[in-house]
Amino acid sequence: MMSNDKLVLETLRRSGKLIAQSVQQKSSEMTGSELNAEADYIPSFTSACKKMNMLERPVGFVCKSSAGRIVKLLQVYNSDTFTGEPETLPSQWGFVWSNAPAHALPFVAISTSPYMKGNCCTENGEVYCSKIDNNVHSPSAYPDGWEKVN
DSSP: OOOHHHHHHHHHHHHHHHHHHHHHHHGGGSOHHHHHHTGGGSOBHHHHHHHSOTTTSOTTOEEEOTTSOEEEEOSOOOTTTOOOOGGGOTTTEEEOOOSOGGGOOBOOOOTTSOBOTTOEEEETTEEEEESSSSBOSOTTTOGGGEEEEO
């Protein structure tokens, strides 16, 4: 017989697993803000690779880089051979930016995943939202392309 504490923990694990599976199934329909809001239910890139090679994952699989960025698999590849983080493999990964300032992460220049109008990032402790589509320039490099969020 299971103790109450163990029963509660097992119930929470099952619930979390179901939510995580649901997020994966719905990820293609979710916005960057919605995916970033569900970050607690998105696996880390490292743990996802340990569990299954990216050759076996479906295109569209969602995980988090070690930097906390939500990424979608664009092209399957052998993650045992190419072991770098998604930031180092931009042809395989698409970055999912959030429009919510609360989910903004430090700016990263990924030409295959530019910031679109409304996407947020941080730079030097400040939050910025892109004023244009296809923005690959940092707020300091191209201030006209960004609006500072107070």
